[in-house]
């Protein structure tokens with residue numbers, strides 16, 4: 001308590017009222033978090049849902065197209081799924097299950113059902129296929145796969161491997177004639193909607209995994225970040241600070257298999273008791289019509305969403321809506337301004353967080369372009385600093401004593417955050433090596449331990465924090481992280497390419513970077529654009545496919561034998577400036593075709609869409 005009094009005194013001394021406001025918000029989050037952690041029996045996200053169901057049974061919880069499900073409907077639907085699972089051979093309460101489906105109410109019903117049975121859930125990205133799909137499934141040791149009917153073919157692709165491992169494969173369809181895949185919807189329909197006894201999940205603790213969320217790592221295939229129940233409890237505490245109320249209607253159009261959709265959208269609505277308008281996929285042209293139709297008051301975004309919305313043709317009714325708050329991350333200052341100009345007075349709540357990371361920021365002040373602001377209480381609870389980074393060597397700079405050097409105000413540095421009890425780093429499932437790689441030692445003192453976010457940030461003289469760039473071997477495209485080594489591995493498995501160096505290049509008027517590869521052709525082989533296209537399409541989701549390929553006689557490496565990417569990124573994909581053969585992925589002719597000056601100009605002018 002003494003500590004808190006000291007904090008309050010320190011806050012009072014600060015003349016800035018906004019600082020005090022932020023302090024109040026942080027304190028409320030902290031108290032809420034501590035209080036829910038103390039509750040007995042333990043209180044998890046599911047318990048909050050059950051509490052809301054008891055309080056607001058008839059309130060609409062999920063709206064999807066023309067369907068509406070109240071809190072009580074949702075509860076009953078999930079009971080039916082849970083009861084059907086219980087009598088399903090191959091399933092046992094508590095085992096890990098993997099969910100492979102797009103944004104639809106069943107996704108949420110099934111997650112709630114599995115939570116009622118004490119089962120951790122791996123949230124598979126429904127865009128992934130074959131080798132990646134198997135890898136993602138395997139790294140969380142799931143015993144059951146529950147898939148949407150429309151993903152049957154993707155499941156059939158990996159079925160022999162799944163069956164070999166004794167996995168139970170359930171399809172959300174009324175019948176299925178593929179041996180090894182069981183229909184499940186028919187069983188759900190017949191199952192009872194009686195509540196499940198709490199004893200089924202008595203083994204669950206704050207440390208138990210709640211979900212696995214996949215992130216593209218700096219190297220190799222996607223990694224399963226273990227998100228435990230404690231993280232959910234803290235997410236609930238944070239989402240209650242957004243200023244969303246139970247009267248709000250939140251538009252969730254980001255994928256539920258990512259943190260933004262699941263933790264901020266779904267769990268946020270559970271916490272507050274609001275309504276979710278769930279959308280299968282983001283659509284710029286339907287966005288505002290949906291907001292009008294469903295009286296949406298809160299929307300979620302990522303940088304791309306904001307940009308696409310600003311790029312739609314202007315309409316007279318652009319400001320005719322009830323949206324008052326937008327929550328998300330990655331919007332650039334110029335797009336933010338344009339968004340406000342165009343769509344009216346909407347509060348934009350920009351945050352910074354990562355699925356596996358142990359630090360986050362929220363820009364309560366609404367400072368355009370920033371992700372948050374340094375606050376002493378926040379920094380005391382989650383000790384983080386920006387350290388100087390050597391982009392050439394791709395590692396933090398060190399002083400004579402081998403310690404990191406703090407970046408000065410206004411200078412770009414790598415965000416690292418101390419690993420502590422309240423800011424733990426749980427790591428990745430079945431991947432000790434990658435978990436270790438995200439840890440940084442000897443930062444300020446010999447023997448200390450920090451989480452390396454891999455993100456470059458800047459703090460200005462007013463203490464606002466700005467996201468700058470992501471380091472290492474990932475880039476973002478269409479709102480997804482792309483792991484360059486994963487793409488390299490896939491390319492070098494093709495018939496004609498020997499080695500490939502994959503990176504992302506900027507394209508004017510686009511968020512993120514589009515994939516490009518500098519590759520060498522195998523000895524005695526010929527570059528075959530259409531064969532390579534077929535290979536790429538069958539192994540990589542569309543956002544990860546290299547759009548451009550540049551053929552080189554050798555892959556350049558640095559003195560430290562790291563692939564030389566910085567120069568390649570700078571050189572981009574302009575055929576005028578690159579003498580080597582350049583190709584572009586063309587979906588119409590299903591091939592990689594030569595990238596001409598004419599095509600290049602059409603890309604810049606936006607008449608060719610990437």
Ligand SMILES: *[C@@H]1O[C@H](CO)[C@@H](O)[C@H](O)[C@H]1NC(C)=O
Pocket residue numbers: 293294295
């Ligand atoms: C939206 O609000 C208007 C006016 O308050 C109301 O008439 C309409 O029924 C609401 N629409 C929905 C889908 O709730």
